[in-house]
Amino acid sequence: MGNDDLAINVEGLTKRFNGLLAVSNLALQVRRGEIYGFLGPNGSGKTTTIRMLCGLLTPDGGRGTCLGYDVIRETRQIKRQVGYMTQRFSLYEDLSIRENLDFTARIYGMGNRRQAVDSALERLGLADRRNQLAGTLSGGWKQRLALAACMLHEPRLLLLDEPTAGVDPKARRDFWDEIHRLAGEGITVLVSTHYMDEAERCNRLAYIAYGTLLARGTVAEVVKDSGIxxxxxxxxxxxxxxxxxxxxxxxxxxxxxxxxxxxxxxxxxxxxxxxxxxxxxxxxxxxxxxxxxxxxxxxxxxxxxxxx
Amino acid sequence: MSDRFVWYRFWAVVTKEFIQMRRDRLTFAMMVGIPLIQLMLFGFAINADPKELPAAVLSADHSEFSRSFVRALENSGYFKVTAQPSTEAEAERLIAEGDVQFVVNIPENFARKLQRGERPAILVEADATDPTATGNAVGALSQLAQTALDHDLRGALQPLQGKPAPFEVRIHRRYNPEGITQYNIVPGLMGVILTMTMIMQTGLAMTRERERGTMENLLATPVRPFEVMAGKIVPYIMVGYIQVTLILLAARFVFNVPMLGNVALLYGVVLAFIAANLAVGLMFSTVAKNQMQAMQMTFFFFLPSMLLSGFMFPFRGMPEWAQNIGSVLPLTHFLRMVRGILLKGNGLAETLPHLWPIGLFLLTVVAIGLKRYRKTLD
Missing domain, CATH: 3.30.70.330 (RRM (RNA recognition motif) domain)
Structure with missing residues (x-):
C-alpha cells in the first residue's frame, strides 16, 4: 500500500517515561477515510501513542508519517491538519460555548471565523445556548462541543481519545453516527475506546496492551486470528x-x-x-x-x- | 449515630494530613524555607539605623579645618565620603540619581572666617525622600559642629572652642523638607502592589491551564510559546496601568504627595517594571505544578522584595550581601525611579541608571521562562 493511501503510517514508535516503557516498538497503519479503533486496557499506552501522533510527545524511537508529514520533524504541519479530542474535557469551562469555539477558530487563523462558528453552533444544535458557560454543560454536551471544536478548522484526521467515556448510550450512538458521517466525507478517524460495541463500529482496529500491539485487522479477522x-x-x-x-x-x-x-x-x-x-x-x-x-x-x- | 468527638476519626484526619503534607514537597520546603528566610532577613539584613551613608563633599576650601570636619563626619560612623565633585551641577546629579545621600558644601574662605570668629556655615543637603534613612545621621550632624575642630583649635584659637560652636552646620532636607513618611511610602506602595498582583496573576494564569487540562488542548494547536506568553502578559499590563493610575490619583488627592517630575515619564518606565514582574510570574508558572505552588513561589519572591528593596527599611542600612540581593530585585530600582520622578523631579537622564537593571532582569527571566515552557507534554 502506498504512502498516499495511508493517513497514519508509523513504525517502531517507542516512548519511555522515567525509564518505564510506555509504548514499545509500535507500528500502525491507518488508511485515509477509515474509522480505526484503538483498544486496550487502562495504562496500555493508547493516550501516549495518540499524543505522539499529534506532536504533543516526542517519541524516543521510531519513525513514520502522519498525513504525509514526518511525526518527529513536521509536528507543526501535523497540528494544523489534525483535530485532537482529549480524554478529559479541555475547553475553557469559564468561557461560553460560542467563546470557546471563537477562540479555537482564532488560534487556527480561520478567515471565515464568524461563519464557521455559527455553522458549528447550528450543527451542534447549541445555537440558542451559545452564551451558556461550557462548564455548566452535561457530559454528553461537553463531548459534542469538544468534537465541534476540534472539527472547526476542518482537519483531515481526527484523533479521539476515549471520546465517549462517561456518556449515556443515546449520546454515544449520536456521536458515532456523527463519526460515520465525517468518515463518509473522507476524514480519517482514529478513536480509542473501552466499549466493545464501539470497537465493532470501526472499519478496522488495533489492540494494544503493556505498550505492545497485540492484534489488528477487522473485527472478524481479529476474532478469527485469536483462535478462541x-x-x-x-x-x-x-x-x-x-x-x-x-x-x-x-x-x-x-x-x-x-x-x-x-x-x-x-x-x-x-x-x-x-x-x-x-x-x-x-x-x-x-x-x-x-x-x-x-x-x-x-x-x-x-x-x-x-x-x- | 454518635455525635461525640471520637479519637480514631480525628486521628484518621491527622494521619491523612501528614501523608499529604509529605507528598507535596514544595509546600513542605516552603514551610521550612519561609521562616528561615524571615529569620535571615529580619535578623541580619534589616537595620533601622543605617551607618556609613554615602556623602559627596563639595569643598571650596582646602584648609586643615575642612579636612578635620570631613574626618569628623566619617568618625561619627554615619557618613562615608564617596565622591568629591568639583562643581555644583555634578553634586546635584549625584544626589538626584541617589548615588549619595548627602552633599556637604564647605564654602570658600571657611578657614579664614572661622579663624576670625565669624562662625561660617557648612551646608549639608540631605536626600530626605526616605526620612527614616537620614534621620539619625542628621541628628548626629548637629552634635558635630561642637567638637569636630577641638583638635585644631589650639593656642591662639583656643577661645573659639566651646559654646557657641565655632561654625554652623545648616541642614537642608531636600525633596521632603517636612519629613513626611507618606511621600516615601505611597509611591513605594505602587511598586509593592504591582509586584504582588502582577506575579501572582500570571503565575496562576499558566498553572490554571495545566491544572484544568486546557493546556493539552492548547499545545495540540499550532500556537507558539511566545504567542501564548505575550498573549497572557498583555491583559495584565493593562491591569497594572489601572493600578498605577489609581495609586497616583490617591497619592495626589488623598495623600498630597508632590509630583515634581513628568508623570508621562513615570507611565513609560512603569512598563518595564510591570513586564519584569509578569515575566517572573510566567517563569514561576512554568515551574509550578499547580496553582498552590505558584502562590507559594509568589510569596517567596515577594518577601525579600518588600524587605530588601528599601521599601520597608533603609536600603543602605543593610549589609553588603543583602544589598547585593536587593540590587537584583526590580522593586529596588523601581522605588528609586518612582521616588526620583515624583519627589525629586528627575527626568529621563537621572532615571535611566535605574531602568537598565530592570531591563536586564526582564531579559534574563524571559529567557529562562521561554526555555522552561514546554511545547510538548514530555
Whole structure:
C-alpha cells in the first residue's frame, strides 16, 4: 500500500517515561477515510501513542508519517491538519460555548471565523445556548462541543481519545453516527475506546496492551486470528458450574453473561474434554458460539501479561 | 449515630494530613524555607539605623579645618565620603540619581572666617525622600559642629572652642523638607502592589491551564510559546496601568504627595517594571505544578522584595550581601525611579541608571521562562 493511501503510517514508535516503557516498538497503519479503533486496557499506552501522533510527545524511537508529514520533524504541519479530542474535557469551562469555539477558530487563523462558528453552533444544535458557560454543560454536551471544536478548522484526521467515556448510550450512538458521517466525507478517524460495541463500529482496529500491539485487522479477522473457541452454557446453578470449570485444563475464561455462562479456550479439543462431564448434567444446555471481541481481548491481555 | 468527638476519626484526619503534607514537597520546603528566610532577613539584613551613608563633599576650601570636619563626619560612623565633585551641577546629579545621600558644601574662605570668629556655615543637603534613612545621621550632624575642630583649635584659637560652636552646620532636607513618611511610602506602595498582583496573576494564569487540562488542548494547536506568553502578559499590563493610575490619583488627592517630575515619564518606565514582574510570574508558572505552588513561589519572591528593596527599611542600612540581593530585585530600582520622578523631579537622564537593571532582569527571566515552557507534554 502506498504512502498516499495511508493517513497514519508509523513504525517502531517507542516512548519511555522515567525509564518505564510506555509504548514499545509500535507500528500502525491507518488508511485515509477509515474509522480505526484503538483498544486496550487502562495504562496500555493508547493516550501516549495518540499524543505522539499529534506532536504533543516526542517519541524516543521510531519513525513514520502522519498525513504525509514526518511525526518527529513536521509536528507543526501535523497540528494544523489534525483535530485532537482529549480524554478529559479541555475547553475553557469559564468561557461560553460560542467563546470557546471563537477562540479555537482564532488560534487556527480561520478567515471565515464568524461563519464557521455559527455553522458549528447550528450543527451542534447549541445555537440558542451559545452564551451558556461550557462548564455548566452535561457530559454528553461537553463531548459534542469538544468534537465541534476540534472539527472547526476542518482537519483531515481526527484523533479521539476515549471520546465517549462517561456518556449515556443515546449520546454515544449520536456521536458515532456523527463519526460515520465525517468518515463518509473522507476524514480519517482514529478513536480509542473501552466499549466493545464501539470497537465493532470501526472499519478496522488495533489492540494494544503493556505498550505492545497485540492484534489488528477487522473485527472478524481479529476474532478469527485469536483462535478462541467459546461455548455458551445455560444452567440452573451457574455459579456452581462456573467455580467447577475455572482452573480446568483448556478453560481459559469463564464469564457469566446474565443467565448464561461463556466458557472459552484456545485449544478446541482440550476445551471440549474439559466441559464434557458438565454437558450431560440435567437442566444444562451447551451451544458453541462465536467468541466476542471482549473474550478475545481478555484472552490476549492475560497471555501478554504472562509474557511480560 | 454518635455525635461525640471520637479519637480514631480525628486521628484518621491527622494521619491523612501528614501523608499529604509529605507528598507535596514544595509546600513542605516552603514551610521550612519561609521562616528561615524571615529569620535571615529580619535578623541580619534589616537595620533601622543605617551607618556609613554615602556623602559627596563639595569643598571650596582646602584648609586643615575642612579636612578635620570631613574626618569628623566619617568618625561619627554615619557618613562615608564617596565622591568629591568639583562643581555644583555634578553634586546635584549625584544626589538626584541617589548615588549619595548627602552633599556637604564647605564654602570658600571657611578657614579664614572661622579663624576670625565669624562662625561660617557648612551646608549639608540631605536626600530626605526616605526620612527614616537620614534621620539619625542628621541628628548626629548637629552634635558635630561642637567638637569636630577641638583638635585644631589650639593656642591662639583656643577661645573659639566651646559654646557657641565655632561654625554652623545648616541642614537642608531636600525633596521632603517636612519629613513626611507618606511621600516615601505611597509611591513605594505602587511598586509593592504591582509586584504582588502582577506575579501572582500570571503565575496562576499558566498553572490554571495545566491544572484544568486546557493546556493539552492548547499545545495540540499550532500556537507558539511566545504567542501564548505575550498573549497572557498583555491583559495584565493593562491591569497594572489601572493600578498605577489609581495609586497616583490617591497619592495626589488623598495623600498630597508632590509630583515634581513628568508623570508621562513615570507611565513609560512603569512598563518595564510591570513586564519584569509578569515575566517572573510566567517563569514561576512554568515551574509550578499547580496553582498552590505558584502562590507559594509568589510569596517567596515577594518577601525579600518588600524587605530588601528599601521599601520597608533603609536600603543602605543593610549589609553588603543583602544589598547585593536587593540590587537584583526590580522593586529596588523601581522605588528609586518612582521616588526620583515624583519627589525629586528627575527626568529621563537621572532615571535611566535605574531602568537598565530592570531591563536586564526582564531579559534574563524571559529567557529562562521561554526555555522552561514546554511545547510538548514530555
Amino acid at each position: 473457541v467459546t461455548w455458551m452454557a445455560e444452567c440452573a446453578d451457574l455459579y456452581a458450574l462456573g467455580s467447577q470449570l475455572r482452573g480446568q485444563p483448556g478453560v481459559s475464561q469463564v464469564v457469566p453473561f446474565g443467565n448464561v455462562l461463556h466458557v472459552s479456550g484456545t485449544d478446541a479439543a482440550l476445551l471440549e474434554r474439559a466441559i464434557a462431564p458438565f454437558r450431560a448434567q440435567a437442566g444444562c444446555r451447551w451451544t458453541p458460539i462465536q467468541p466476542g471481541l471482549e473474550d478475545v481481548f481478555i484472552q490476549m491481555m492475560e497471555k501478554a501479561r504472562d509474557n511480560v
